[in-house]
Amino acid sequence: MCRVSLVAVGLTGASGALLALTVLDKLAQRGFGIALLLSDNAATVVKLELGLSKSDLIKAATFVVDSVDDLRLEGLRSLIVVPCSVKTLAGIAWGRTDTLLLKLANKVLNAGIRTVLVVRETPWSLIHLRNMLRACERGAVIMPPTIQPKPNQKQLKEVVAELADKIIDLSLKVV
Numbered sequence: 001m002c003r004v005s006l007v008a009v010g011l012t013g014a015s016g017a018l019l020a021l022t023v024l025d026k027l028a029q030r031g032f033g034i035a036l037l038l039s040d041n042a043a044t045v046v047k048l049e050l051g052l053s054k055s056d057l058i059k060a061a062t063f064v065v066d067s068v069d070d071l072r073l074e075g076l077r078s079l080i081v082v083p084c085s086v087k088t089l090a091g092i093a094w095g096r097t098d099t100l101l102l103k104l105a106n107k108v109l110n111a112g113i114r115t116v117l118v119v120r121e122t123p124w125s126l127i128h129l130r131n132m133l134r135a136c137e138r139g140a141v142i143m144p145p146t147i148q149p150k151p152n153q154k155q156l157k158e159v160v161a162e163l164a165d166k167i168i169d170l171s172l173k174v175v
Contacts, residue, residue, distance in 0.1 A: 006033040007171065008071060008079040008108070010101045011057070013041025014120040016083030017049040019145055022157075022164040023082050024060040030168070035071050036061035037101045041085075068103045078171035079108045083120035083145070086128050092117065093134035105140075115140045116171045143167055 007027055011020050020042075027034050036058065043054040058064055065071050081088060081101070091102040092109070108115055117140050119132065132142045143166075147159045 005077050006035055006075050007077050008035040010037040010081040011042035012039055012083060012085040012088045013045055014083035014085035015045060016120040016145060017046040019160055019164060020082045022160050023080060023167055026164045026168055033062040035063060035065050037065045068107060073111050076113055078114040079105060080116045080167060080171050082118040084117040086121045089117055089119055089135060090131045092140060093131040109139045114171055116143050116167060118143050118145050118167055120145055141170060143170055
């Protein structure tokens with residue numbers, strides 16, 4: 001039996017549904033299994049921004065994580081939180097465990113598994129920056145979704161696709 005490499009992807013209630021969906025699509029194209037964690041607020045944002053339902057997002061995943069026990073860490077390559085709200089950032093930074101995503105992030109960071117937080121909301125205050133520093137000290141990598149369009153890119157989808165590739169590459173980088 002061939003084991004598929006698995007990437008956990010957490011979606012929070014921050015704006016950025018197009019980027020999250022693109023990351024899911026690109027992970028699937030690369031042959032990764034996707035363990036999806038989807039907050040109620042994320043489902044609402046996806047509906048508002050893309051007109052997609054929660055079940056549409058679930059179709060993009062290999063399986064949905066309903067409990068931390070659903071996900072074994074063996075074979076887990078990384079955790080990507082995209083978009084990562086500043087509320088989730090704070091919870092991860094301070095080791096909170098009051099939501100499924102925070103419990104998983106805490107477990108993954110404690111195991112030394114690559115964790116990328118795509119912090120979407122701006123502007124950042126001193127509190128946000130301190131939380132980013134604290135999350136980095138715990139082992140997370142902060143990846144703001146900064147777009148860098150090139151002159152030959154004519155569509156937003158191309159820019160988002162390139163950013164999604166950078167996020168995935170960063171999440172798979174061996175440290």
